[in-house]
Amino acid sequence: MPSSNRRQFLQSTTAGTLSLAASAQAVAGSAVSPLRVALVGCGGRGTYLAGVFQSNPQVTLSWVCDVDTGRLARGKRAGRDHTRTSNDIREVLRDETLDAVIVATPDHWHAPASILACEAGKHVYVEKPCSHNIREGRLLVESAHRNKCIVQHGTQVRSTTMMIDAVKLLRSGIIGDVKVSKAWNIQRRGNIGKGKPGTPPSTLDYNNWVGPAEMIPYQANRVHGGWHWWYHFGTGDMGNDGVHDIDYARWGLGVTTHPSLISAAGGKFFFDDDQQFPDTQQVAFQYPGNGGVEDQKMLIYEQRLWSTNYPHNVDSGVEFYGTAGQMFLSRRGKIAVYGPRNKRIDVKVVPEEQNAEKHVANFLHCVRTGTTPNAEIEIGHLTTSLCHLGNMANRLGRSFRFDPRTERVIDDKDADALVARRYREHWGTPRGA
Numbered sequence: 001m002p003s004s005n006r007r008q009f010l011q012s013t014t015a016g017t018l019s020l021a022a023s024a025q026a027v028a029g030s031a032v033s034p035l036r037v038a039l040v041g042c043g044g045r046g047t048y049l050a051g052v053f054q055s056n057p058q059v060t061l062s063w064v065c066d067v068d069t070g071r072l073a074r075g076k077r078a079g080r081d082h083t084r085t086s087n088d089i090r091e092v093l094r095d096e097t098l099d100a101v102i103v104a105t106p107d108h109w110h111a112p113a114s115i116l117a118c119e120a121g122k123h124v125y126v127e128k129p130c131s132h133n134i135r136e137g138r139l140l141v142e143s144a145h146r147n148k149c150i151v152q153h154g155t156q157v158r159s160t161t162m163m164i165d166a167v168k169l170l171r172s173g174i175i176g177d178v179k180v181s182k183a184w185n186i187q188r189r190g191n192i193g194k195g196k197p198g199t200p201p202s203t204l205d206y207n208n209w210v211g212p213a214e215m216i217p218y219q220a221n222r223v224h225g226g227w228h229w230w231y232h233f234g235t236g237d238m239g240n241d242g243v244h245d246i247d248y249a250r251w252g253l254g255v256t257t258h259p260s261l262i263s264a265a266g267g268k269f270f271f272d273d274d275q276q277f278p279d280t281q282q283v284a285f286q287y288p289g290n291g292g293v294e295d296q297k298m299l300i301y302e303q304r305l306w307s308t309n310y311p312h313n314v315d316s317g318v319e320f321y322g323t324a325g326q327m328f329l330s331r332r333g334k335i336a337v338y339g340p341r342n343k344r345i346d347v348k349v350v351p352e353e354q355n356a357e358k359h360v361a362n363f364l365h366c367v368r369t370g371t372t373p374n375a376e377i378e379i380g381h382l383t384t385s386l387c388h389l390g391n392m393a394n395r396l397g398r399s400f401r402f403d404p405r406t407e408r409v410i411d412d413k414d415a416d417a418l419v420a421r422r423y424r425e426h427w428g429t430p431r432g433a
Contacts, residue, residue, distance in 0.1 A: 042075030046104030153380025176324030236277030
C-alpha cells in the first residue's frame with residue numbers, strides 16, 4: 001500500500017490527542033499494583049471476557065466503552081462500582097493509568113481500535129479475527145512492534161494444553177512429515193432476513209459504530225447480531241468461528257508464512273436472506289515451502305452452515321495427514337492418532353476444550369513480564385489472513401496467486417483491491433498532519 005494510503009488509515013483512526021503516546025513498556029510484576037484494563041465493545045463476548053479478566057485478583061476493570069447505550073449499561077453491570085463508562089475510545093485511551101485494552105467490537109473495528117490502543121501505549125487483547133482485511137492486519141502488527149506492545153489474538157487454542165501437546169507430537173514426527181491439514185466448521189446458523197435502510201435507534205451512535213469504514217445507510221440486520229455476514233463490517237463465518245480451526249490447522253501443519261496459491265468454491269446454497277458471505281465453502285491454500293517437491297504443503301477449509309452432521313461427531317475439527325499416519329484433533333476436546341493402514345496409536349494427551357481462561361492468564365503474564373504471548377499478533381495476522389484470502393477467492397469465483405513477502409495479489413487487480421479497503425476521515429485530520 002502506498003505511504004499516502006497508510007497515512008489515510010492512521011489519520012482516519014487516530015485522534016490528535018493520541019499523537020503524544022509513547023512506546024508501551026511491560027508492567028513490572030507486582031502484587032501491589034493491579035493491572036488496569038478497559039473493555040471496548042460490551043456485547044456478549046465482551047462482557048464474558050470482562051468476567052474472565054476480573055476473575056484474576058490482580059486485574060481492575062477501569063473502563064467499559066460502547067457506542068450503544070444499552071450495551072454500555074450491560075458493560076457497567078459487568079464491572080465494579082469504580083468502573084467508569086464512555087462512548088468514545090479516545091477518552092478511555094487518554095487515561096495514563098490504563099495498562100491494557102480488551103477489543104471486543106465488531107470486526108471492522110478490531111484493527112483500528114487495537115492500533116489506537118497501541119499508539120496510546122496500551123497492551124491489547126483483541127478478539128478474533130484481528131482485522132477486517134490483510135493490509136490493516138499488517139498495520140496492527142507494525143504498530144504493536146513499533147510501540148513495544150503486547151498484543152494477544154483471541155484464538156485461545158494457542159493456550160490450551162491439549163493443543164500444545166498435540167502439536168508437539170506432530171513436530172516429533174508421530175505421523176511422519178505433515179503434508180496436508182483439513183479443517184471444518186459445520187453448524188446450523190440462523191437466517192438474518194431481508195431488511196431495508198431505516199433510522200438508527202436513539203440508543204445507537206451509528207456514525208461512531210461505522211467508525212472509520214465508509215458510511216452506508218443503517219439497516220437493522222447490519223448491526224447487532226447481523227454484521228458478521230456483511231462485507232462492509234464482518235468476515236463471514238470463516239473469520240467469525242472458522243478462524244479457530246484454521247489457526248490450529250495452520251499451527252499443526254507447521255507453516256509460518258502466507259500461502260502462495262488460493263482457490264475456493266461455494267456460495268449461498270441454503271439461506272435466502274441478506275447475507276453476503278457464503279454458507280457453503282471449500283477453500284484450499286498451497287504453500288510451496290522452498291520450492292522443492294518435498295517442501296509443499298496444503299491447508300483445506302470446509303464450511304457448511306446449514307447442517308448438524310459432521311465428521312468424527314464434532315462440529316469443529318482438523319485432520320492432519322502425514323507420510324506415516326493421520327491425526328484427528330478438535331478444540332472440542334478430542335484427539336485420535338493413527339499410523340500406517342489406520343492402526344490406532346495411543347497417546348498421552350489429556351482431552352481439553354479450548355480455554356479462554358488460560359489464554360487471558362497468558363496475556364496478563366506477558367504484560368507483567370514482557371514475554372511473548374502464545375498468540376502474538378504476527379501469529380494472529382497470518383491466521384486471520386487465511387480467512388480474508390479464502391473469502392476473497394470465493395467472492396471473486398476464481399483462484400489467484402499471492403506474494404507472501406509483499407502481501408499483495410499477483411497479476412489480478414480485482415483480487416488485489418480486496419487486500420485493503422478505503423477509510424473515511426471519521427474524526428477528521430489530526431492537528432499538524
